[in-house]
Amino acid sequence: MPSLLNPYITFDGDARQAMEFYREVFGGSLTVNTYGDFGQKEAGDAADKIMHGMLVTESGFTLMGADTPPGGEYKPGNTISVSVSGEDADELRGYWDKLSGSGTVSVPLEKQMWGDVFGMCADRFGITWLVNINQQQT
Numbered sequence: 054m055p056s057l058l059n060p061y062i063t064f065d066g067d068a069r070q071a072m073e074f075y076r077e078v079f080g081g082s083l084t085v086n087t088y089g090d091f092g093q094k095e096a097g098d099a100a101d102k103i104m105h106g107m108l109v110t111e112s113g114f115t116l117m118g119a120d121t122p123p124g125g126e127y128k129p130g131n132t133i134s135v136s137v138s139g140e141d142a143d144e145l146r147g148y149w150d151k152l153s154g155s156g157t158v159s160v161p162l163e164k165q166m167w168g169d170v171f172g173m174c175a176d177r178f179g180i181t182w183l184v185n186i187n188q189q190q191t
Contacts, residue, residue, distance in 0.1 A: 054187070056139035056148075059185055061117040063134070065127040068103035068120040075118075081110030088123065091166055099123040134173075134181035140169070142186045149184045152176045164188075 064071050071083060076083045084107050089100030102120035109115050117136055121127040137148055149162050153174040162172030162184060170186035 054140050054170060056137060056141055056144055057138040059115045059117050059138065061119070061134040061136040063127065063132040064103075064118060064120050065129075066102060066107055066120050068118050072103070072106040072108055072116075072118050072163060075108055075116055079108065079112070079114055079116070080111045081108050081112075081114070083108045086167075097123065134183055135181040136185065138183075138185035140187045145184055145186050148182075151172070152182045152184070162186075 062068075062071070072083055074087060085103050086105045087101050088104045091104060099120070099122075103121075105124075106117055106118045107115065108117075137145060139145060146162070149172055153162075153172070154175075156174045156176040158172065158174045160171065160173040162170060165171045169188050171184065173181065173183050175181050
């Protein structure tokens with residue numbers, strides 16, 4: 054699978070509704086995971102909120118979205134990130150190194166609870182990037 058460049062939109066508690074709307078608009082297959090799905094009991098009232106949603110369409114579009122994380126601040130105007138994902142670890146680590154090198158790392162690029170290698174950073178221009186290296190499921 055080649056690397057992908059995807060928009061990732063943050064919502065203020067209505068990610069499920071928004072992602073379902075986008076599925077109606079674009080068609081495709083929607084998967085969502087809540088904070089509770091990953092056992093984050095500290096999420097409290099946010100346990101049913103979307104931690105990660107992904108819409109993949111027959112046209113080749115991929116749109117990702119999530120609710121603002123528990124304890125996070127929703128800031129309209131700063132509600133979109135760019136996600137780069139795929140299986141080519143060398144290529145994706147190269148992107149990560151360049152994007153994070155002169156930026157700020159908020160989540161180090163390392164194996165995460167869902168099994169993939171993931172990191173998040175803001176580049177030197179303040180753009181948030183999410184890099185996910187898909188791992189083979191066993």
